[in-house]
Amino acid sequence: MNAAPSERLTSRVAQSSASSDRPLDLLAVPGLRSLLLRRRWMQGPLLFISIVLVVHGFAGPQLAPKNLATLVGWVHSRGLLVVGLLVMGNAFCMACPFMLPRDLARRLHAPKLAWPRALRGKHVGIALFVGVLFVYEWLDLWASPSGTAWLLVGYFALVVLVDALFKGAPFCKSVCPIGQFNFAASALSPFEVVARDSDVCASCSGHECLRGSESSRGCETNLFLPEKAGNMDCTFCLDCARACPHENVGIVARLPGAELSEDRSAAGVGRRSARPDLALLATVFTFGALLNAFGMVSPVYVVQQQIASWMGTTSEGAVLLVLFASLLVVEPVLLLGVTAAISRRAMPRREPVVAVAARFSHGLVPLGFGVWLAHYGFHLLTGLWTFVPVTQKAVADAFGVALLGAPQWDRGGLTTRAVQPIEMGMLLLGAIGSLGVLWAIAKRQAPERPRAAFAPWGVLTVLLLAAAVWLMAQPMEMRGTFLQ
């Protein structure tokens, strides 16, 4: 049944572009191509902003709303990141500021080691992602400018350390927690980097998109473009587009979320069903969204007080650990386990419950993305213009003169009331997307009885949606201390 490599390659590219005759290609838009291919104009300003955040975080006022590190770091950058994923793709990785010092370090010290095989999956990145969520709550990073600055410095140090020692791009592919978040979320993005014409790839012998050319390196996350399927592991760096001598690479419009229901063998990634780490990423992405939102509403303090009194402790770290274990381990295991056990009864081939849960866990990613969008979108929209007075104040403090004018402290954003329908809409849209993807997975896994296979997952989606709506309807109550 195995097709010849060239036939397989042709089939892949044809599938990528089969969804419509001529989908929108951002790299074919006049003027946009050269803009997107020159990455430095995006990375440079972001690196400058990062440096400003670090310096202001350490040396500026240690008041979160008056400091650029906490304001831009936790309000604007997170909001813009998810908006970028929603409207385009992995825009943050495309403009990643960490790559500039990393490339500099590689000029000074060329990496020689291979990233250990045992660490090649997503486990390290997932652990760091959970770690950042935990530290964010534990140390109240949202209220700590210097803590936020230390996190940024740590991030830069880790990038340089990992990528100066190891070949390829292990940091992006396996370590970076923001990257793993982006990879998971970009399955919902409306654009994908693909080969434009299958015939060109079929006749190409140089494979510069992977191997690189004299003018540009090839894909560092090992995505061979003709066999690439979906946005997983794609940083939108466009090294492939720069290296391709045939100008055969496009950023093409596609159906958001469709890749989550498919199980094709993709270059550099493999099959989703053979990657338990990707299922784990999808699960942590979804349930982490609920956990992160739960951390900012008032009922969390009641729960934490109860856990503390049950444990007989006043250690916030210990209480948070229990909360994280409950919501990121126990809850997903129970919910996914029970749902998968019911769903598998409708399947002709009785896979283990864990395998069924892993397959369907990808279907919850749209809902998870909806929750992240609602949460981060809330902060972004309600605090949209707050960076203006803080920047004015920072410049005035630094130079002793109000070069940007007197701080306009009345600059805010939309009211919480105006944002609430948008929040609810994002949750609803995420849930609808999940239902669509889960249905497609059910159709594939149980072609004879798709409704029976889908029903328990549909119920789970509705339950999670209800939880998310309840969370977003709660009054926000950001507190640093809950044990008094």
Next chain:
Amino acid sequence: MTSVVPAAGNTGGVRRAGSPAGRAWRAWPVAVIALAALLSACSGGGTGDGGVAATFRFDPQPPSVGKAHFELRLVSPQGEAVAGATVAVEANMNHAGMQPTFADLSEDVPGRYVGDVEFTMGGDWFLLMNATLADGRKIERKLDVPGVRSK
């Protein structure tokens, strides 16, 4: 419940680090050091307030979302009421990205300044109190208001 507040916070700022592209990217460590040095020079600084203590209370206590009556007492190191000051407060959430609210306080009895402070959301807040004393001295205080209720 009454809170006594220690010394004032610091201030800070940023300055341009230089061109981000091309050759300049090699110079970013230098830019970081230069920025840090400049900002360190700008931050901190005493207020020269002669040890005036500020105590405050809210009604209701703890305050809830909405307007809360705020009462501030300024007391000299000798325990005397500091009268005749002009006092304003700026209320901020501990979480970044929330618009601050402002209130001017009026003196109802010597050394006691009152006004309404608006809290737009539940959670931890702090007040930045700025006072100009009768003799022209200026004092600043950060007054923590943890656990504003969401109703």
Next chain:
Amino acid sequence: MLGLVLVLLLASLASAHEGPPYPVIVDEPHGPWLLTVWADPDVGRGTFWVQLEEDGSHRAPADTVVHVSVMPADGRLDPVTVLADPEAWGSGQKHVAYVDFPTREFWTAHFVLDSASTGEHAESVVNIEVTPPGYGTIDLLIYSWPFVAIGALWIHAIRKRTRMLAAERLEQEEAAAADAAASHDG
């Protein structure tokens, strides 16, 4: 069934306020004043915007003072009166009053206008239902339709793609089976 749902929704709309502020008095003439009141009667803190415009040839006194009193409609509690704060508002006057509504029920709001310079006095009373803050079910249903519409298109596209991929798979399997049969025959 659909009709029943619509009737229930409309009935709910008619009897209760949930969501953004709404007018409770519109252009009611009282001596020199033309009174309009907008209310946002949320449980916890309720807000009234009292707008005063000139009534014909009469000029609204500049020193108008507005008091707002609220009490439960069943009269079980004493009224609470607050002085509304004047705010700049074009050529007219606007006074904003914040009152506490501890419970979800019908309340009576009493608006009293006075002018010391002219001696004018006017009163107006309305009953309003106080509801929890935030949007109501109806508001959220209305605001959610664009998202539902996009979601419906999305579902349609995913289903179309699923069918297309399934057809492709079937075609490939049939072609492979035909190839196998041909090679077996050969």
